[in-house]
Amino acid sequence: MAYNQFTWQLTRILGINPYFRRIKFTLRNYQNMKNVHNTFLKYSLGISTLLLFASCADSTTEKDKTMNDNPLLAEWTGPYQGVPAFDKMDVIHLQPAMETAMQMHLTEIDAIAHNTDAPTFENTILAMEKAGEEINRVFTYYGIWSSNLSTPEFREVQGVLSPKISEYRSKISQNQALFQRIKTIYENAQKNPLEAEQQRLVELTYQEFEMNGANLNEEQKKRYAEINKELAALYTTFSNNVLHDEESYVTFITKDQLSGLPESFINASAKAASDRGQEGQYAITNTRSSMDPFLTYSDERDLREKVWRTYYSRGDNQDEYDNNEVIAQILKLRHERVQLLGYENYAQWRLQDRMAKNPDNAMELMETVWPAALARVEEEVAEMQAIADAENANITIEPWDYRYYAEKVRKAKYDLDSDEVKQYLELNNLTDAIFYVAGELFNYEFTPITDGSVPVFHEDVKVWEVTFKDSGVHIGLFYLDPFARQGKRSGAWATQYRSHANYDGKRNVLSSNNSNFVKAAPGESVLISWDDAETFFHEFGHALHFLSSEVKYPTLNSGVRDYTEFQSQLLERWLYTDQVINRFLKHHKTGEVIPEALVEKIKNASTFNQGFATTEFLGSALMDMKYHTVDPTDINPREFEKETLKALGMPKEIVMRHRSPHFGHVFSSEGYATAYYGYMWADVLTSDAAEAFEQAPGGFYDEEMADKLVKYLFAPRNAMDPAEAYRLFRGRDATIDALMRDRGFPVPKK
């Protein structure tokens, strides 16, 4: 469900958002840019800089030579304002491209910092927005390798590059001359406010620098940079360890061990085994999309335990890939870094620019919901135990039994067979469904691009052009990479290769969705679970958020961590609407619309298992916050996790959704560190906003509501304070009541 972590990590540097910012020049823009670069030229520092900048006006210079030699640095060409050359990706080019691009950006930044004119919005803030073209391009490829196409070769380069990237960032965040200019502009703007978007951009930029140590003295800065460099290396180690354990531990089973498993799963497992050279066997891979259905359906309790243990031991196998010591080091370094900045703990530093503002607010929300979730788990376990007893299973419910017996309860109580539901959830139909919703709410049309004019990085990736349905005006592209494969990270995520900005002509958006559906055998339909269908809508919500951006400056596309999941979570609600159900949820063989009775059951079951879902989530979210509000000096993560869960009263039948040693959200970058609660924070907004649609005359397709949705909740991105944007949409602040109703929990008394 993650909104690309790597993107996020990069976003948090000083308004320099490599992913979010990419300007493809129209001819007019190109002319403007030449002028800007020529201005830089006057103030730039050395010969190499002269060459770099001069190249914009002269095609025979050093820079162009490098750029031509290296396809990753080259300007994006072709239709749709230029598109990434995904067909020219070769990892051999990555390190030189990154190093050149980082250097080019640093040179641009230095030119801005040493401009002898008095600092202005244009010559400093806007100039920063415009800088970093090349690095934005290279980071796009880097992101694809890191998430979609990882290989041992890439990981080796990544290991070399990550400390260099960190150093590059520090050089910008600790550029004293640059910060002084920003500070002057910020202080002036406090006295004489600029136009709204400029004002917000100045404030965000200043805050970003301040939070990243711009006010530190020289000695502190040195240490600060060292810490960041060490952290970057640790993040890479952490994620590589998890990936290692995902790829290395595969449970192979034989024909006599398939009892209970659905046919589609058996077929996919047979293919996974033969892909690994184990023809005739069945592979249960060590990923959520394999583990989850196996634990739900397999009648083989011992195997369930084995698969469960393998999955939840990722990064915790007490071998060279064990992450516990890595976590301890990460926590200590993070703590030391915020102490330098004068904060009590990491969480306080991190949450100041979030919608929650501080850890207390986030904890208050979680602690309000937690007891209701635990009470529900007790009821769920009792129901499951009753079924097990009635079957004379002679067991006590253990964590590897939860999904299996929950499925039985679901069948008994709701008579809902997940596999039956799946027959109506065909990937192509669901793709049509998300496009339909975008058409109704956003006035968008999606047209497949099949002429090969847009390169892709894998044959599975499909591309659509996005236009306004009524006017035909071009908005951008949508790339979809749907299937799991080796080297692709697990889960689902959204990214953009180019973000919107209109300060200098309208820049189109290149958005993408990525998931890990299991590819069907040839000639068969790709069928997915209801949960996966929700996730599919979710990620598409992120893509719509990218596509609908109406901000002036690239940095204003940046996400507010506990707010940016809201738009995507809200979009999941449209899967439940009659319009989607009746048009798109059709049986993959007969074409028959999903029966009304089955839909009723799905809706009735929506509060089902909320004890489990809420508890496994909150287990992780609370742990994240606890790790970052204690002094980590002598921390032992394995012990800390155990003790914290005990103190919280975590039920023994449930494990955290992400145990610490593979909690990539928190430890493979700073992406979701003290931010995992954000999903629930966003859920509060989601439930509250969904109730507004339910109550509107036109329901979820109410035109006036749809207008407000786009205008206040999507288009402003971070150009407006999220709390203010929400108030404009809803007429008031969100309350927790709708969330509790949605989960079938009692609404707390005021």
Ligand SMILES: [Zn+2]
């Ligand atoms: Zn998301």
